[in-house]
Amino acid sequence: MFKLTVLYYRSMLKPSLSRYLLIGFIVVMMFGSIGIQAFMIGLSGGAAALPELFFVAATFLTLITAISTSSKQLFGFRDLDTQLSWPFSARTIVASRVLIFYVSELAFSALLLIPAFAVYAYFLVPEWWFYAVALLLMLVTPVIPSIIGSILGSLLAIVTAKSRFGKAIEFAGLTLIVAAAIALNFILNRANVGGEDAFLSAAESLKNTPAVLFSNALNGKPSSLLLLIGGSAALFALFSLALGKVFFAVNSAITSKRTNANYTLGTVKQSGAFTALIAKELKMYFGSTIYVFNTLFGVILALAVAIAVAVLGVDKIFVYFGVSESELAALNITNVQIGYFIPFALAFFAAMSPTTSATISIEGRRLETLVALPVHTSRIYGAKRLVNYIVYIPPMIIAGILLAVRLPSEYTLFYFLIPLIYILLSAEIGLGVNLLLPKLNWTTETQVVKQSAAVVVTVFANMIICCLPIVLFLILGLDIGDEKFLTLSFCIPALITMVIAYVLNFGAGKNRLRDLL
Amino acid sequence: MLQIKGLTKIFKSGKGDKRAVDNLSLNVAPGDIYGFIGHNGAGKTTTLRACAGVMTYDSGEIAVNGIDVARDPIEAKRQLAYVQDNPELYDNLKAEYYLKFIGDIYGVPAAERRSRIEKYAGGFEIIGNLGDPIGSYSHGMKQKLALVAALLHAPRLLMLDEPFVGLDPKAALTLKGFMSELCQSGGAIFFSTHVLDVAEKLCNRVAIIKSGSLIAEGTMEEVRGTASLEAVFMELTETGGAANV
Incomplete structure (x- = not known):
């Protein structure tokens, strides 16, 4: 089992110093950003409630990722036939997939819990055994949600595999889950604004949930710790055994495709080469649930912000992002100025995970088929960019209209232009990073869409770029409502977008696809 | 139809450079069914990929129907079709849509497209799928679909990497028929194979490559002489090779 698991990770990680440095940088950045959030909560007096709150967040995050990725991670992986031909029992192969799945889910839990435990320890200086218990709790946290999530995700995949409307059902289900996750995030942020009392009341409200075991274990109750570990281990063993029994039946149900027994060649329609490329890109994008799911967050968050602004008004909106009125007052920011932040917030969400950051990697070994076609690289890139525009621009236009209804009408144009330019820029950054850090030899789409270096680097690069105008505003004390500031916030990204697009189309990117083969 | 002059491809790595193709020259004329034979790792696929414009090369010239692959890759690619040994197609797409995509990319008019799909997909018995x-699709069906897609735009040069691997005997026979038909209409075929019997029966010209270098090239009769192609191949590749015939 461990041999297969090690083989999986060895195939994912090329032994290269630059790659390890990059991974190290990404890990530090991720822990840093979560750590800052935890520290802010600690400063607000909520350090005691941190472990429970982050446990709930980690559980929820694990549940969502398990629902969305389990059908791809546990089943339908490309090298299943190869592995079955090796002298391993089917049970061993299944166990290795469960272990790989658990490790990837553990990464999400660790991302939230390590900073939470660290900040808790910094503020409350617990006894030595806390660290050992914390480590054990971190290891068991993802077990139950990933089991529940993988059962739900697999059931969803089975139901949708052969249905004519399978993809639509799958997207609707996933959209609901994403919306629920965002709603939870807003609720937690409101608690954040409420200060110590809100944290304690939030922690109190978790007393009737499994979080109480977590909390008791951390507070030195061995029975709770043993129950949590024993229960999780038993469930894990049961799940692995049950999965071993139903694996092949579920695998064939998920991977089987709906076929048409009575097919006859219909009318053959002709369209242009570029239209064909775009249509193919769109079919590839919408054909991959995990790919769509990864971009849904940004779209829904941006729309949620715009709707909240239109319904609640601009003065209430920052509360939902965890910034209290007193904190805003301390920064000397007026409501009118807040209004000007909103387009940047939309840009931030829309630019977070562009489809282009995985668009080259998702081609996988098919890249050779694409490169063999008589089309210019710039047209291939163009079609790939366009998918990003189609996914993000229409919702941002709706969001812009919603902002225009409620915010000052003086700079209405910028409500549309600011998100738009960051969508264009993020698409170029995503494409450029993916061309530099492609992952073509994947076995599941999850490896490309959620775990590849290109996607993570793009998220961070775009987060930094979108936050830059706001940071400059805060540091330099600029007037964000100033027309010059807004114009520059549009023109500088526009210039960078054009430069990157030129380099990709006519410079270093021109022959890059061939170099990757 | 295909002229290769002094083609050299070097794969660079930290452990040292590997000369995958070394100063290779050959000429595939219209009407030729040209077999390209060699051991695994001899450089057959690298040569085919360089000719198909999917891989850059270090030196030499490749021209397809008189068009330089390095200078005008798009126009060169329009003249040819290339089918990999293990076709990687888009699993999420329906086969009919994939054929539409290929037809649109090559600008095949709708009426011609329909008749060719009926002919080639019908010939390979996948029209109902x-x-x-x-x-x-199974591996063989994917192979058939890739061949239908390759033939859809009536290429002047068809380049196939191990085309008979994965095909059932009937489909292999059908493919041989389509290959002969293409050559009779003035096209040419350049294909790699390990199946020496097929090469011997099908090809009018053959080249044997070893460690990136051509060790024999000519008409089938010139290369094999009075022996079988298998005997010649074994002798040339075991003994270190001979000069071009």
């Missing part, structure tokens, strides 16, 4: 996602 064109409404299915490619992901539901």
Whole structure:
């Protein structure tokens, strides 16, 4: 089992110093950003409630990722036939997939819990055994949600595999889950604004949930710790055994495709080469649930912000992002100025995970088929960019209209232009990073869409770029409502977008696809 | 139809450079069914990929129907079709859509497209499966679909990497028929194979490559002489090779 698991990770990680440095940088950045959030909560007096709150967040995050990725991670992986031909029992192969799945889910839990435990320890200086218990709790946290999530995700995949409307059902289900996750995030942020009392009341409200075991274990109750570990281990063993029994039946149900027994060649329609490329890109994008799911967050968050602004008004909106009125007052920011932040917030969400950051990697070994076609690289890139525009621009236009209804009408144009330019820029950054850090030899789409270096680097690069105008505003004390500031916030990204697009189309990117083969 | 002059491809790595193709020259004329034979790792696929414009090369010249692959890759690619040994197609797409995509890319008019799909997909007996996602296809069916897609734009040069691997005997016979037909209409075929019997029966010209260098090249009769192609191949590749015939 461990041999297969090690083989999986060895195939994912090329032994290269630059790659390890990059991974190290990404890990530090991720822990840093979560750590800052935890520290802010600690400063607000909520350090005691941190472990429970982050446990709930980690559980929820694990549940969502398990629902969305389990059908791809546990089943339908490309090298299943190869592995079955090796002298391993089917049970061993299944166990290795469960272990790989658990490790990837553990990464999400660790991302939230390590900073939470660290900040808790910094503020409350617990006894030595806390660290050992914390480590054990971190290891068991993802077990139950990933089991529940993988059962739900697999059931969803089975139901949708052969249905004519399978993809639509799958997207609707996933959209609901994403919306629920965002709603939870807003609720937690409101608690954040409420200060110590809100944290304690939030922690109190978790007393009737499994979080109480977590909390008791951390507070030195061995029975709770043993129950949590024993229960999780038993469930894990049961799940692995049950999965071993139903694996092949579920695998064939998920991977089987709906076929048409009575097919006859219909009318053959002709369209242009570029239209064909775009249509193919769109079919590839919408054909991959995990790919769509990864971009849904940004779209829904941006729309949620715009709707909240239109319904609640601009003065209430920052509360939902965890910034209290007193904190805003301390920064000397007026409501009118807040209004000007909103387009940047939309840009931030829309630019977070562009489809282009995985668009080259998702081609996988098919890249050779694409490169063999008589089309210019710039047209291939163009079609790939366009998918990003189609996914993000229409919702941002709706969001812009919603902002225009409620915010000052003086700079209405910028409500549309600011998100738009960051969508264009993020698409170029995503494409450029993916061309530099492609992952073509994947076995599941999850490896490309959620775990590849290109996607993570793009998220961070775009987060930094979108936050830059706001940071400059805060540091330099600029007037964000100033027309010059807004114009520059549009023109500088526009210039960078054009430069990157030129380099990709006519410079270093021109022959890059061939170099990757 | 295909002229290769002094083609050299070097794969660079930290452990040292590997000369995959070394100063290779050959000429595929219209009407030729040209077999390209060699051991695994001899440089056959690298040569085919360089000719198809999917791989850059270090030196030499490749021209397809008089068009330089390095200078005008798009126009060169329009003249040819290339089918990999293990076709990687888009599993999420339906086969009919994949054929539409290829037809649109090459600008094949709708009427011609329909008649060619009927002819080639009908010939390979997959026309009833064109409404299915490619992901539901077996390896052999994917191979057939890739061949239909390759023939869809009536290429002047058809380049195939191990085309008979994965095909059932009937489909292999059908493919041989399509290959002969293409050559009779003035096209040419350049294909790699390990199946020496097929090469011997099908090809009018053959080249044997070893460690990136051509060790024999000429008409089938010139290369094999009075012996079988298999005997010549074994002798040349075991003994270190001979000069070009």
